[in-house]
Amino acid sequence: MPLMMKTFVSLVLLCAGAAQAQESADLIVSAAQVVTMDAKRRVIDNGAVAVRGGRILAVGPRAEIDKAYKAKQRIDQPEALIAPGLVNTHTHAAMSLLRGLADDKPLQEWLEKYIFPAEAKNVTPEFVRWGTRLAMLEMMLSGTTTYTDMYYFEDEVAQATKEAGMRGVLGQTIIGFPAPDYKTPQEALAATEKFIAKWKNDPLITPAVAPHAVYTNEEATLRAARELADKHGVPLLIHVSETQLENTSTHAKTGSSPTFYLSRIGGIAKRTVFAHGVWMGVRDRQTARQFNVGVAHCPSSNMKMASGVLPVLEFLRFGIPVGLGPDGPAGSNNDFNMFEEMDLAAKLAKSMNFDPQALPAATVVEMATIMGARVLGMEEQIGSLEAGKRADLITVSLAEPHAFPRHDPYSMLVYSLKGSDVRDVVIEGRVTVRDRKPLTLNRAEILAKAAELRAKVDASLREGKP
């Protein structure tokens, strides 16, 4: 266009820029690409996210965000992408201290000779506090911002999680035999109600009721657990149909599958997460759909323990939300890496269905973000980068050789990028990891404590052996 016109246009733009007053933001994060996972699944090149008061103010092209907002703090990663923080829908964090305690062992021997004795002798509030911190350190450094826990002394877990500034759906375990924390289900149920009352209004902590499983609890306990969950509108977390043995024994005892049994006795709450679900059948899926149950798929754990393979596609076809979980690291996985669960979920589904198109990368990223949030009944708060949502996000480096040449971001997130590529982590608007440096957890202290506590575990297992 002619010079005069050019000048005129730039003047107008200049005025427009000057005219518009900038809103203030606490933090602006900018990067080469923003994978929003919003309803339109927008992927924004040279994008940015503005954050204030723990929530997302706006997501858009960097230029627009910079024009509209003035931030106190800035994270700029020109060689990275921004994604929603990853959502872990099933784990046992404090078992980090039992990592690799008994690998390559059959489930029963693993449980009875190693895990149960080790837990009975070692699981104390201190063990849980430090084990949870070790797990959170690893989870944050590999991009997880929300995790779903089932363990003992869950109030310790909640305190440690709150201190670390991480988001947790934390289920106090209720189990039909004397546990490290409570000797009876009744004690556990009473304590769980106090636990819920204490944490239910916390912005980071979602307390939950966690009856361990059908085969480890009485009918009355399972019903009471559901009533407690619904009374307070909190999630109910339970292991369901993880192994074939669980199904056959439940059938023998109750005449029903674990899922149908739970539905029959009133054991399914309004917000319920089934962990594993490997051996759920068609009728179980119908029941799960009807009761609006979410499922936590744990590919590493199910493969390593040879529990079977969850037919993910069948669940998705039924409209059942399926999230991902690394489960516990004590033999059933050995790490908390959601990038590995994504890669494994995609490859396992293709292999099991003899179809390379099964469970494409974009669907797997959904499972690790917005669909995982739906599993937890939190899709209004987390799981995507949208104005008004909680500010939970990660930056993932695109500078490593395995990220070259650049291609489809979903494909990269699932098949090429690693947990070790995560650079920054923001949870509830707070920067918890900056350029791989944890800001809310004392790395050196945690690793030293882990070594110390594990030495005790190993000693306790040696006791009474020839």
Added chain:
Amino acid sequence: MPLMMKTFVSLVLLCAGAAQAQESADLIVSAAQVVTMDAKRRVIDNGAVAVRGGRILAVGPRAEIDKAYKAKQRIDQPEALIAPGLVNTHTHAAMSLLRGLADDKPLQEWLEKYIFPAEAKNVTPEFVRWGTRLAMLEMMLSGTTTYTDMYYFEDEVAQATKEAGMRGVLGQTIIGFPAPDYKTPQEALAATEKFIAKWKNDPLITPAVAPHAVYTNEEATLRAARELADKHGVPLLIHVSETQLENTSTHAKTGSSPTFYLSRIGGIAKRTVFAHGVWMGVRDRQTARQFNVGVAHCPSSNMKMASGVLPVLEFLRFGIPVGLGPDGPAGSNNDFNMFEEMDLAAKLAKSMNFDPQALPAATVVEMATIMGARVLGMEEQIGSLEAGKRADLITVSLAEPHAFPRHDPYSMLVYSLKGSDVRDVVIEGRVTVRDRKPLTLNRAEILAKAAELRAKVDASLREGKP
């Protein structure tokens, strides 16, 4: 013991120490633990490896090594373990430039609509040179010291590999249609003989003959390839029974399985590596055993392409050596990470055999080291840390949270440690990576070239599209 005795002992030790003259070494690498993979599978705490002239002088406790040897260069990693460099038994390095070109696509569409056209239009000596460098950068940074390649312009691959100081078993492709480098199998065979003559005495490069597969070559070509391999005592690399379709079509055409067909026509050389072998049956395994064939297991690729699952245990029971390979990153995997192949191989075997004891971690580490070397017919040179062998080793950090608490080293290598934990890489006694910094490859230049060449590929695929 009494003080006098103590003094006496220390005096003796002192004299012993003084008396013994120290031998000179080029390099001593010391760490918290040395995983030797020697015949006794020794794991040495506070161990060290002394290196001279590209070979291992000694492996032992740090104190003994330091007493016996004086080194010009020292690598000390008190928070790491030392392992043999990982051996990749099947890959297509230069396809790194096609990474993620067509994910989640059916094999035929993937090949015919994307890979073959992209290769026909783009695979030049320059493409191969830079693609191989990108792949080597990623391979070294994730602990691979020897890789097995099947591609075009293999002399370019050999030059780039030699420059980078990496060890390669490099197979010039021979295929029954016009390829990017040679228009006929006859041309390719003639060029391959020159290629072999040029490189056969190189300490790093093992030239190989690589007829692509049974279904892409005539009988005469396959026989000529075998004769060429045996004439020069080099390996023959070939894709065998990767897909069920390959088996059925070969049966229809020849009345035999690919394996039996090759054995019948004289297509199996003294050193032969079958890539994939997914659909080999019992009789095929008998044949492979009888002909001393090694197999490259590619779990990521077979799962992602839904090709099927190699029954690894059946091969090991037959005494067939099985190594690991990431295959190519253009849809069939997306990276070159041997740590992920180890993790996947272990979990897949357990899941497929309904047995958590199947393929224990120690066996998987064998497959990635000494057994992989046996697959290549190189077990006398590489695959374990023993005096007299080529000095190919890696240090792997034990300082990351996922490595805490410490436990069985094989279990850690397979289930917890990552490619990103690799700190140093030594190949033929030369330090090629130091504290994650590549010393023999220009990282920035390679990544820039990768982006540039991929842009050309994408443009070439857009051509002639509406």
